[in-house]
Amino acid sequence: MNDIFASDSRTNATEYTVTEISGTLKRTVEDAFGNVRVRGEISGYRGPHSSGHAYFALKDDRARLEAVIWKGNFTKLKFRPEEGMEVIASGKLTTYPGSSKYQIVIDNLEPAGAGALMALLEERRKRLAAEGLFADNRKQLLPFMPRIVGVVTSPTGAVIRDIIHRITDRFPLHVLVWPVRVQGDTSGAEVAAAINGFNALDPNGPIARPDVLIVARGGGSLEDLWGFNDEAVVRAVAASDIPVISAVGHETDWTLIDHVADVRAPTPTGAAEMAVPVKAELEATVAGLAARLRGAVSRHNTRKRQALNATSRALPSPDQLLGTRRQRFDEAASRLTRALTTNIEAKQLRLRGLRLSPAVLKRRIEDARRRVERDGDRLPVVFRSLVQGARGRLDRHASRVSPLALSRRLDTHGQTLRVLERRIDAIMDVNIERRDARLHRAALRLRLEPIEEKLRARRRRLDQAERLLKSVSYQSILDRGFALVTDEAGTLVRRAADIARNAALLLEFADGKVDVIATKGEAPKSKPAPNKSGGTQGSLF
Structure with missing residues (x-):
């Protein structure tokens, strides 16, 4: 049985390994x-891999072809692949045995016709505009009169000759030319490098930095102008500190x-006219203004x-x-001469009328001394009478007060009165001496102060002492x-706690004395009689 099955499995077909088939x-x-x-159409593009290679697919409405761009070729592409872009890929077909699929290894990639270029251009314009690179508020003003003009263009074309010729006709000045290719795969990179190079120049260096830049090229097709x-290039112009004039194409x-x-x-000729003014017109304007x-x-x-003449x-x-x-x-x-003479004569007459002599001065001084001594003798008598009057008034007031209760106060007031009397006597003695000295000085100055004013001052001080005595009484x-x-013994009662129940007390008012009985907080049994003012006097305790 086994031999029968073994003979059936034998066949004349050649056997291949998977690797042999794949190779x-x-x-x-x-x-x-x-x-x-x-x-x-590019599908599944997610940018270059971390290794630098790019993997995506090319598809149409009925089929799909895997594609790969190696790192070396990817950096040489004229433009970067984008999702959904229709392109023409050049390369060779191969297989990938690891996943049993065939693919194209792309060497070159280009848009599929002008329509694709316009679509790519429109997409790029919208993306850069969204970043704000085309906003009017970031554009710079052109200098009115630049010293140096920088030109980025081809050094062999007619564009540079037209620009230099127009600048020479309008306003001759220094022109710096940065030669670049204006068409081809490297034109964009060269133009961007030229703009960045002009901005990197030192204004005070051997090659001064231009005040304005002109990027120029003649007309051409969309493919010819694609480098601009x-x-x-767009980002280099946006980052330029030097104002840039674009003169690309017609x-x-x-x-x-x-x-x-x-x-x-x-x-390009219009760019030269915008960059510099007309020298002849400026000279004519300056001459007219002058x-x-x-x-x-x-x-x-x-x-x-x-x-000035009228004034x-x-x-x-x-x-x-x-x-x-x-x-x-x-x-x-x-008038001054006459007035001086008259004034001198009047002074002489007054001097003669005074009749001053040592005897007259001595007599006047003696009269003044006698008046001062007379007033000084009367002054102690007047002060003592005033003190006695004040003491009499004090005695009359003291007769209304119990001697036992106010003895200490009276002694104090008496001592104060005696101190005041001694002070007044001392003040009088000192003042008399001072008055005598002042009298001598006043006699020398032929001037005497009236003693009545001093007496009035002493009287005011005595009245003040009397008012002080009344205020402390x-x-x-x-x-x-x-x-x-x-109380009954005449002792002064200061606190209610010292009063016993039914104790006899004596209340002294300003106009008299009243005997009362302390109830110790108990209400009176009968209603008190109304006072003169119509009210009632309640219990004091």
């Missing part, structure tokens, strides 16, 4: 399709550099001179201005509505 397919595909150009649509040609440049010129300035200054001086005619002469004052000065000088306290409480 055979790879050689067959590569031999049959060495170099091909494939048109399709390069993203590197007036109907538009590139991305036209949107980002500070000013767009329709032609003539107007001279005329204005001349007319101004004429008007001021006429006004000078209206002013009076120096003799008219000073004549009246000179006459008044002469009259005052003549307990009688003034009773006048304000308070009462003096004493």
